[in-house]
Amino acid sequence: MTSEDLDEDRFIEVEIKGEVENPGIYQLKLGSSIKDLFDMATLKEDAEVSQYSFNSILYNCQVIVVGKRKNKLISINSAEYDELITLPGIGPSLARRIIEYRKIYGSFNNLEELKNVNGIGESKFNKIREYICL
Secondary structure (H helix, E strand, C coil): CCCCCCCCCCEEEEEEEECECCCEEEEEECCCEHHHHHHHHCECCCEECCCCCCCCECCCCCEEEEEECCCCCEECCCCCHHHHCCCCCCCHHHHHHHHHHHHHHCCCCCHHHHHHCCCCCHHHHHHHHHHEEC
């Protein structure tokens, strides 16, 4: 599409960068939403878009920067073995102990209860605290 083909009243140009597969400048129809742009640029799996309303209408020369989602939290109540071993300092045996603890006592009521699992003391708990949730 050449610049002669574009009617400036009907198209806008919006730049997107950050956590997208195809960053760059996109030509969209006037009235396009941010969801339209996200679909074209293809969001990465760890893209943080919660601050955007997908219905928001884009405007000409707008720049959208998609940030990266912070740590993905792992639920100590529902995580499987494969997820648990990704936590810092949690190897195969501790992952099995966490799962066994849940089978015996049920779901954890708070994060600190994880310290009741044999092998998880204060130090190890502090290493994984920012990576876990209930």
